[in-house]
Amino acid sequence: MEEILNKLIDENRHITQQGEVATYIPALGKADPWDLGICIADMDGNIYKAGDYNKKFTIQSISKTISLMLALMDNGEELVFEKVGMEPTGDAFNSIIKLETIMPSRPLNPMINAGAIVISSLIKGKNKEEKFQRLLNFMRKISGNDKLNINKEIYLSEKSSGDRNRAMAYFMRDVGIIEGDIEDVLDVYFRQCSIEVDSIDIAKIGLFLANRGVVPQTGERVVSEHIARAVKTFMVTCGMYNGSGEFAIKVGIPAKSGVGGGIMASIPHRMGIGLYGPSLDDKGNSIGGYKMLEDLSKSLNLSIF
Structure with a gap:
Protein backbone atom coordinates (compact mmCIF):
# COMPACT_ATOMS: atom_id res chain seq x y z
CA MET A 1 0.00 0.00 0.00
CA SER A 61 -13.53 23.45 7.64
CA ILE A 62 -12.91 19.75 8.31
CA SER A 63 -13.81 20.70 11.89
CA LYS A 64 -17.38 21.33 10.71
CA THR A 65 -18.00 17.59 10.67
CA ILE A 66 -16.87 17.35 14.29
CA SER A 67 -18.84 20.31 15.65
CA LEU A 68 -21.92 18.95 13.85
CA MET A 69 -21.62 15.62 15.67
CA LEU A 70 -21.32 17.37 19.02
CA ALA A 71 -24.21 19.77 18.35
CA LEU A 72 -26.47 16.88 17.31
CA MET A 73 -25.62 14.99 20.50
CA ASP A 74 -26.19 18.12 22.60
CA ASN A 75 -29.46 19.28 21.04
CA GLY A 76 -31.03 16.54 18.95
CA GLU A 77 -31.72 16.54 15.24
CA GLU A 78 -35.00 18.48 15.32
CA LEU A 79 -33.57 21.61 16.95
CA VAL A 80 -30.33 21.60 14.92
CA PHE A 81 -32.12 21.34 11.58
CA GLU A 82 -34.65 24.00 12.51
CA LYS A 83 -31.71 26.41 12.41
CA VAL A 84 -29.60 24.91 9.62
CA GLY A 85 -30.83 23.25 6.44
CA MET A 86 -29.73 20.04 4.72
CA GLU A 87 -29.33 21.14 1.10
CA PRO A 88 -26.30 21.95 -1.09
CA THR A 89 -25.93 25.63 -1.97
CA GLY A 90 -24.03 25.77 -5.26
CA ASP A 91 -22.30 28.85 -3.80
CA ALA A 92 -18.83 29.42 -2.37
CA PHE A 93 -18.24 28.31 1.24
CA ASN A 94 -18.14 31.92 2.51
CA SER A 95 -21.04 33.25 0.43
CA ILE A 96 -23.52 35.50 2.21
CA ILE A 97 -26.04 36.01 -0.60
CA LYS A 98 -28.65 33.34 0.20
CA LEU A 99 -28.98 34.26 3.87
CA GLU A 100 -31.20 37.18 2.87
CA THR A 101 -32.77 35.87 -0.33
CA ILE A 102 -34.28 32.59 0.91
CA MET A 103 -37.06 32.08 3.41
CA PRO A 104 -36.79 31.05 6.16
CA SER A 105 -33.55 32.99 6.40
CA ARG A 106 -31.20 30.25 7.57
CA PRO A 107 -28.00 28.66 6.24
CA LEU A 108 -28.66 25.89 3.74
CA ASN A 109 -26.29 23.34 5.32
CA PRO A 110 -23.73 22.89 8.13
CA MET A 111 -20.71 22.65 5.81
CA ILE A 112 -20.72 26.28 4.66
CA ASN A 113 -19.36 28.95 7.00
CA ALA A 114 -22.75 30.43 7.92
CA GLY A 115 -24.13 27.01 8.84
CA ALA A 116 -21.00 26.02 10.75
CA ILE A 117 -21.15 29.21 12.83
CA VAL A 118 -24.72 28.35 13.82
CA ILE A 119 -23.61 24.82 14.71
CA SER A 120 -20.79 26.15 16.90
CA SER A 121 -23.32 28.36 18.72
CA LEU A 122 -25.31 25.23 19.64
CA ILE A 123 -22.47 23.46 21.47
CA LYS A 124 -23.32 23.27 25.17
CA GLY A 125 -21.21 25.00 27.80
CA LYS A 126 -21.45 27.78 30.37
CA ASN A 127 -19.00 29.98 28.45
CA LYS A 128 -16.89 30.00 25.28
CA GLU A 129 -13.95 28.32 27.02
CA GLU A 130 -16.03 25.35 28.17
CA LYS A 131 -17.69 25.00 24.76
CA PHE A 132 -14.38 24.94 22.94
CA GLN A 133 -12.79 22.59 25.48
CA ARG A 134 -15.64 20.11 25.00
CA LEU A 135 -15.10 20.24 21.24
CA LEU A 136 -11.33 19.84 21.60
CA ASN A 137 -11.71 16.89 24.01
CA PHE A 138 -14.18 15.27 21.61
CA MET A 139 -11.75 15.69 18.71
CA ARG A 140 -8.89 14.28 20.78
CA LYS A 141 -10.96 11.20 21.61
CA ILE A 142 -12.06 10.36 18.07
CA SER A 143 -8.59 11.00 16.60
CA GLY A 144 -6.77 9.10 19.36
CA ASN A 145 -4.44 12.07 19.82
CA ASP A 146 -4.69 13.75 23.24
CA LYS A 147 -2.08 16.37 22.25
CA LEU A 148 -4.25 18.19 19.71
CA ASN A 149 -4.40 21.94 20.32
CA ILE A 150 -4.82 25.22 18.48
CA ASN A 151 -2.21 27.04 16.44
CA LYS A 152 -2.36 30.43 18.16
CA GLU A 153 -0.89 32.35 15.23
CA ILE A 154 -3.58 31.03 12.86
CA TYR A 155 -6.31 31.58 15.47
CA LEU A 156 -5.35 35.22 15.98
CA SER A 157 -5.02 35.72 12.22
CA GLU A 158 -8.50 34.29 11.65
CA LYS A 159 -9.95 36.40 14.45
CA SER A 160 -8.46 39.63 13.11
CA SER A 161 -9.47 38.98 9.47
CA GLY A 162 -12.89 37.35 9.94
CA ASP A 163 -15.14 40.26 9.04
CA ARG A 164 -17.24 38.30 6.51
CA ASN A 165 -17.95 35.67 9.15
CA ARG A 166 -18.88 38.46 11.58
CA ALA A 167 -21.26 39.94 9.01
CA MET A 168 -23.02 36.60 8.57
CA ALA A 169 -23.18 35.96 12.30
CA TYR A 170 -24.67 39.36 13.17
CA PHE A 171 -27.21 39.00 10.37
CA MET A 172 -28.22 35.57 11.67
CA ARG A 173 -28.64 36.92 15.20
CA ASP A 174 -30.85 39.68 13.76
CA VAL A 175 -33.19 37.09 12.20
CA GLY A 176 -33.19 34.85 15.28
CA ILE A 177 -31.03 31.96 14.05
CA ILE A 178 -28.21 32.62 16.54
CA GLU A 179 -28.58 33.66 20.17
CA GLY A 180 -26.05 35.17 22.56
CA ASP A 181 -22.82 37.12 22.22
CA ILE A 182 -21.62 36.97 18.62
CA GLU A 183 -17.96 37.51 19.47
CA ASP A 184 -18.11 34.56 21.88
CA VAL A 185 -19.77 32.37 19.23
CA LEU A 186 -17.15 33.35 16.68
CA ASP A 187 -14.33 32.78 19.13
CA VAL A 188 -15.36 29.13 19.46
CA TYR A 189 -15.60 28.88 15.65
CA PHE A 190 -12.21 30.50 15.00
CA ARG A 191 -10.58 28.27 17.62
CA GLN A 192 -12.07 25.07 16.22
CA CYS A 193 -10.81 25.97 12.73
CA SER A 194 -7.34 26.63 14.16
CA ILE A 195 -6.82 23.19 15.73
Whole structure:
Protein backbone atom coordinates (compact mmCIF):
# COMPACT_ATOMS: atom_id res chain seq x y z
CA MET A 1 0.00 0.00 0.00
CA GLU A 2 2.77 2.48 0.85
CA GLU A 3 4.31 1.80 -2.57
CA ILE A 4 0.99 2.87 -4.12
CA LEU A 5 0.87 5.99 -1.94
CA ASN A 6 4.45 7.00 -2.72
CA LYS A 7 3.69 6.64 -6.41
CA LEU A 8 0.61 8.87 -5.97
CA ILE A 9 2.76 11.54 -4.33
CA ASP A 10 5.39 11.40 -7.07
CA GLU A 11 2.84 11.51 -9.89
CA ASN A 12 0.78 14.37 -8.45
CA ARG A 13 3.20 16.72 -6.71
CA HIS A 14 3.62 18.82 -9.86
CA ILE A 15 -0.12 19.54 -9.84
CA THR A 16 0.33 21.61 -6.67
CA GLN A 17 1.83 24.35 -8.88
CA GLN A 18 -1.54 24.81 -10.60
CA GLY A 19 -3.14 26.14 -7.41
CA GLU A 20 -2.42 28.74 -4.76
CA VAL A 21 -2.24 28.72 -0.96
CA ALA A 22 -5.00 30.56 0.91
CA THR A 23 -4.14 34.14 1.81
CA TYR A 24 -7.46 35.62 2.95
CA ILE A 25 -6.41 34.39 6.40
CA PRO A 26 -2.93 35.97 6.30
CA ALA A 27 -1.09 33.34 8.36
CA LEU A 28 -2.21 30.55 5.98
CA GLY A 29 -0.21 32.21 3.23
CA LYS A 30 3.03 30.98 4.85
CA ALA A 31 2.39 27.35 3.83
CA ASP A 32 4.71 25.66 1.30
CA PRO A 33 2.65 25.01 -1.87
CA TRP A 34 4.88 22.03 -2.76
CA ASP A 35 3.79 20.08 0.33
CA LEU A 36 1.77 16.95 -0.36
CA GLY A 37 1.06 14.09 2.03
CA ILE A 38 -1.34 11.20 2.51
CA CYS A 39 -2.26 8.69 5.20
CA ILE A 40 -4.65 5.72 5.17
CA ALA A 41 -5.96 4.19 8.42
CA ASP A 42 -7.87 0.95 7.86
CA MET A 43 -10.22 -1.20 9.93
CA ASP A 44 -7.45 -3.71 10.71
CA GLY A 45 -5.37 -1.08 12.53
CA ASN A 46 -2.89 -0.50 9.71
CA ILE A 47 -1.50 2.99 9.10
CA TYR A 48 -0.04 3.62 5.64
CA LYS A 49 1.56 6.97 4.85
CA ALA A 50 3.64 8.83 2.27
CA GLY A 51 4.96 12.27 1.43
CA ASP A 52 4.50 15.13 3.87
CA TYR A 53 2.04 13.16 6.00
CA ASN A 54 3.50 14.48 9.27
CA LYS A 55 3.39 18.18 8.33
CA LYS A 56 1.17 20.12 10.75
CA PHE A 57 -1.68 22.23 9.40
CA THR A 58 -4.89 23.72 10.76
CA ILE A 59 -8.04 21.67 10.36
CA GLN A 60 -10.21 24.59 9.20
CA SER A 61 -13.53 23.45 7.64
CA ILE A 62 -12.91 19.75 8.31
CA SER A 63 -13.81 20.70 11.89
CA LYS A 64 -17.38 21.33 10.71
CA THR A 65 -18.00 17.59 10.67
CA ILE A 66 -16.87 17.35 14.29
CA SER A 67 -18.84 20.31 15.65
CA LEU A 68 -21.92 18.95 13.85
CA MET A 69 -21.62 15.62 15.67
CA LEU A 70 -21.32 17.37 19.02
CA ALA A 71 -24.21 19.77 18.35
CA LEU A 72 -26.47 16.88 17.31
CA MET A 73 -25.62 14.99 20.50
CA ASP A 74 -26.19 18.12 22.60
CA ASN A 75 -29.46 19.28 21.04
CA GLY A 76 -31.03 16.54 18.95
CA GLU A 77 -31.72 16.54 15.24
CA GLU A 78 -35.00 18.48 15.32
CA LEU A 79 -33.57 21.61 16.95
CA VAL A 80 -30.33 21.60 14.92
CA PHE A 81 -32.12 21.34 11.58
CA GLU A 82 -34.65 24.00 12.51
CA LYS A 83 -31.71 26.41 12.41
CA VAL A 84 -29.60 24.91 9.62
CA GLY A 85 -30.83 23.25 6.44
CA MET A 86 -29.73 20.04 4.72
CA GLU A 87 -29.33 21.14 1.10
CA PRO A 88 -26.30 21.95 -1.09
CA THR A 89 -25.93 25.63 -1.97
CA GLY A 90 -24.03 25.77 -5.26
CA ASP A 91 -22.30 28.85 -3.80
CA ALA A 92 -18.83 29.42 -2.37
CA PHE A 93 -18.24 28.31 1.24
CA ASN A 94 -18.14 31.92 2.51
CA SER A 95 -21.04 33.25 0.43
CA ILE A 96 -23.52 35.50 2.21
CA ILE A 97 -26.04 36.01 -0.60
CA LYS A 98 -28.65 33.34 0.20
CA LEU A 99 -28.98 34.26 3.87
CA GLU A 100 -31.20 37.18 2.87
CA THR A 101 -32.77 35.87 -0.33
CA ILE A 102 -34.28 32.59 0.91
CA MET A 103 -37.06 32.08 3.41
CA PRO A 104 -36.79 31.05 6.16
CA SER A 105 -33.55 32.99 6.40
CA ARG A 106 -31.20 30.25 7.57
CA PRO A 107 -28.00 28.66 6.24
CA LEU A 108 -28.66 25.89 3.74
CA ASN A 109 -26.29 23.34 5.32
CA PRO A 110 -23.73 22.89 8.13
CA MET A 111 -20.71 22.65 5.81
CA ILE A 112 -20.72 26.28 4.66
CA ASN A 113 -19.36 28.95 7.00
CA ALA A 114 -22.75 30.43 7.92
CA GLY A 115 -24.13 27.01 8.84
CA ALA A 116 -21.00 26.02 10.75
CA ILE A 117 -21.15 29.21 12.83
CA VAL A 118 -24.72 28.35 13.82
CA ILE A 119 -23.61 24.82 14.71
CA SER A 120 -20.79 26.15 16.90
CA SER A 121 -23.32 28.36 18.72
CA LEU A 122 -25.31 25.23 19.64
CA ILE A 123 -22.47 23.46 21.47
CA LYS A 124 -23.32 23.27 25.17
CA GLY A 125 -21.21 25.00 27.80
CA LYS A 126 -21.45 27.78 30.37
CA ASN A 127 -19.00 29.98 28.45
CA LYS A 128 -16.89 30.00 25.28
CA GLU A 129 -13.95 28.32 27.02
CA GLU A 130 -16.03 25.35 28.17
CA LYS A 131 -17.69 25.00 24.76
CA PHE A 132 -14.38 24.94 22.94
CA GLN A 133 -12.79 22.59 25.48
CA ARG A 134 -15.64 20.11 25.00
CA LEU A 135 -15.10 20.24 21.24
CA LEU A 136 -11.33 19.84 21.60
CA ASN A 137 -11.71 16.89 24.01
CA PHE A 138 -14.18 15.27 21.61
CA MET A 139 -11.75 15.69 18.71
CA ARG A 140 -8.89 14.28 20.78
CA LYS A 141 -10.96 11.20 21.61
CA ILE A 142 -12.06 10.36 18.07
CA SER A 143 -8.59 11.00 16.60
CA GLY A 144 -6.77 9.10 19.36
CA ASN A 145 -4.44 12.07 19.82
CA ASP A 146 -4.69 13.75 23.24
CA LYS A 147 -2.08 16.37 22.25
CA LEU A 148 -4.25 18.19 19.71
CA ASN A 149 -4.40 21.94 20.32
CA ILE A 150 -4.82 25.22 18.48
CA ASN A 151 -2.21 27.04 16.44
CA LYS A 152 -2.36 30.43 18.16
CA GLU A 153 -0.89 32.35 15.23
CA ILE A 154 -3.58 31.03 12.86
CA TYR A 155 -6.31 31.58 15.47
CA LEU A 156 -5.35 35.22 15.98
CA SER A 157 -5.02 35.72 12.22
CA GLU A 158 -8.50 34.29 11.65
CA LYS A 159 -9.95 36.40 14.45
CA SER A 160 -8.46 39.63 13.11
CA SER A 161 -9.47 38.98 9.47
CA GLY A 162 -12.89 37.35 9.94
CA ASP A 163 -15.14 40.26 9.04
CA ARG A 164 -17.24 38.30 6.51
CA ASN A 165 -17.95 35.67 9.15
CA ARG A 166 -18.88 38.46 11.58
CA ALA A 167 -21.26 39.94 9.01
CA MET A 168 -23.02 36.60 8.57
CA ALA A 169 -23.18 35.96 12.30
CA TYR A 170 -24.67 39.36 13.17
CA PHE A 171 -27.21 39.00 10.37
CA MET A 172 -28.22 35.57 11.67
CA ARG A 173 -28.64 36.92 15.20
CA ASP A 174 -30.85 39.68 13.76
CA VAL A 175 -33.19 37.09 12.20
CA GLY A 176 -33.19 34.85 15.28
CA ILE A 177 -31.03 31.96 14.05
CA ILE A 178 -28.21 32.62 16.54
CA GLU A 179 -28.58 33.66 20.17
CA GLY A 180 -26.05 35.17 22.56
CA ASP A 181 -22.82 37.12 22.22
CA ILE A 182 -21.62 36.97 18.62
CA GLU A 183 -17.96 37.51 19.47
CA ASP A 184 -18.11 34.56 21.88
CA VAL A 185 -19.77 32.37 19.23
CA LEU A 186 -17.15 33.35 16.68
CA ASP A 187 -14.33 32.78 19.13
CA VAL A 188 -15.36 29.13 19.46
CA TYR A 189 -15.60 28.88 15.65
CA PHE A 190 -12.21 30.50 15.00
CA ARG A 191 -10.58 28.27 17.62
CA GLN A 192 -12.07 25.07 16.22
CA CYS A 193 -10.81 25.97 12.73
CA SER A 194 -7.34 26.63 14.16
CA ILE A 195 -6.82 23.19 15.73
CA GLU A 196 -3.53 21.81 14.41
CA VAL A 197 -3.50 18.30 12.93
CA ASP A 198 -1.55 16.15 10.50
CA SER A 199 -2.69 13.64 7.87
CA ILE A 200 -2.65 10.79 10.40
CA ASP A 201 -5.05 12.63 12.72
CA ILE A 202 -7.65 13.27 10.05
CA ALA A 203 -7.29 9.77 8.60
CA LYS A 204 -8.20 8.43 12.06
CA ILE A 205 -11.22 10.73 12.30
CA GLY A 206 -12.27 9.52 8.85
CA LEU A 207 -11.87 5.95 10.09
CA PHE A 208 -14.04 6.75 13.13
CA LEU A 209 -16.82 7.83 10.75
CA ALA A 210 -16.20 4.80 8.52
CA ASN A 211 -16.65 2.65 11.64
CA ARG A 212 -20.10 4.20 12.24
CA GLY A 213 -19.21 6.28 15.30
CA VAL A 214 -17.05 3.73 17.14
CA VAL A 215 -13.39 4.43 17.96
CA PRO A 216 -11.67 1.43 16.32
CA GLN A 217 -8.72 1.40 18.71
CA THR A 218 -10.89 1.13 21.85
CA GLY A 219 -14.23 -0.16 20.63
CA GLU A 220 -16.01 2.75 22.36
CA ARG A 221 -19.15 4.05 20.71
CA VAL A 222 -18.94 7.85 20.88
CA VAL A 223 -21.77 8.88 18.55
CA SER A 224 -24.77 6.98 17.26
CA GLU A 225 -24.64 5.21 13.93
CA HIS A 226 -27.38 7.58 12.73
CA ILE A 227 -25.30 10.70 13.46
CA ALA A 228 -22.20 9.18 11.82
CA ARG A 229 -24.27 8.38 8.72
CA ALA A 230 -25.75 11.89 8.61
CA VAL A 231 -22.28 13.46 8.75
CA LYS A 232 -20.98 11.23 5.95
CA THR A 233 -24.03 12.16 3.87
CA PHE A 234 -23.30 15.87 4.29
CA MET A 235 -19.71 15.13 3.27
CA VAL A 236 -20.99 13.64 0.00
CA THR A 237 -23.46 16.42 -0.80
CA CYS A 238 -21.64 19.48 0.57
CA GLY A 239 -18.17 18.49 1.81
CA MET A 240 -16.12 19.76 -1.12
CA TYR A 241 -17.78 23.19 -1.23
CA ASN A 242 -19.41 24.08 -4.55
CA GLY A 243 -17.39 21.34 -6.25
CA SER A 244 -19.14 18.53 -4.35
CA GLY A 245 -21.22 17.23 -7.26
CA GLU A 246 -18.23 16.93 -9.59
CA PHE A 247 -16.21 15.29 -6.80
CA ALA A 248 -19.00 12.74 -6.21
CA ILE A 249 -18.87 11.74 -9.87
CA LYS A 250 -15.07 11.72 -10.24
CA VAL A 251 -14.14 10.26 -6.83
CA GLY A 252 -17.36 9.00 -5.26
CA ILE A 253 -16.46 8.94 -1.56
CA PRO A 254 -17.53 11.04 1.45
CA ALA A 255 -14.93 13.77 1.97
CA LYS A 256 -14.53 17.14 3.68
CA SER A 257 -11.92 19.69 2.74
CA GLY A 258 -10.47 22.74 4.50
CA VAL A 259 -8.63 25.80 3.23
CA GLY A 260 -5.64 24.82 5.37
CA GLY A 261 -5.01 22.19 2.67
CA GLY A 262 -6.50 19.13 4.36
CA ILE A 263 -9.02 16.65 3.00
CA MET A 264 -10.58 14.00 5.22
CA ALA A 265 -12.21 11.06 3.45
CA SER A 266 -14.23 8.18 4.89
CA ILE A 267 -14.93 4.93 3.06
CA PRO A 268 -17.70 3.16 5.01
CA HIS A 269 -16.60 -0.07 6.72
CA ARG A 270 -13.15 0.16 5.12
CA MET A 271 -10.84 3.08 5.90
CA GLY A 272 -10.22 6.72 6.64
CA ILE A 273 -7.94 8.84 4.47
CA GLY A 274 -6.14 12.04 5.42
CA LEU A 275 -4.49 14.22 2.79
CA TYR A 276 -2.54 17.46 2.97
CA GLY A 277 -1.65 19.86 0.20
CA PRO A 278 -2.04 23.59 0.93
CA SER A 279 -2.10 24.60 -2.74
CA LEU A 280 -5.84 25.06 -3.46
CA ASP A 281 -8.03 25.08 -6.55
CA ASP A 282 -10.49 27.90 -7.30
CA LYS A 283 -13.13 26.33 -5.03
CA GLY A 284 -10.85 26.11 -1.98
CA ASN A 285 -10.00 22.39 -2.18
CA SER A 286 -6.47 20.97 -2.08
CA ILE A 287 -5.64 20.59 -5.76
CA GLY A 288 -3.06 17.81 -5.22
CA GLY A 289 -5.15 16.08 -2.55
CA TYR A 290 -8.19 16.05 -4.82
CA LYS A 291 -6.23 14.47 -7.70
CA MET A 292 -4.65 11.86 -5.40
CA LEU A 293 -8.09 10.88 -4.08
CA GLU A 294 -9.38 10.61 -7.64
CA ASP A 295 -6.49 8.33 -8.65
CA LEU A 296 -6.73 6.27 -5.45
CA SER A 297 -10.47 5.81 -5.81
CA LYS A 298 -10.04 4.47 -9.33
CA SER A 299 -7.13 2.15 -8.50
CA LEU A 300 -8.72 0.67 -5.34
CA ASN A 301 -12.37 0.89 -6.50
CA LEU A 302 -13.38 3.03 -3.52
CA SER A 303 -16.46 4.79 -4.93
CA ILE A 304 -19.57 4.16 -2.83
CA PHE A 305 -21.80 4.62 -5.88
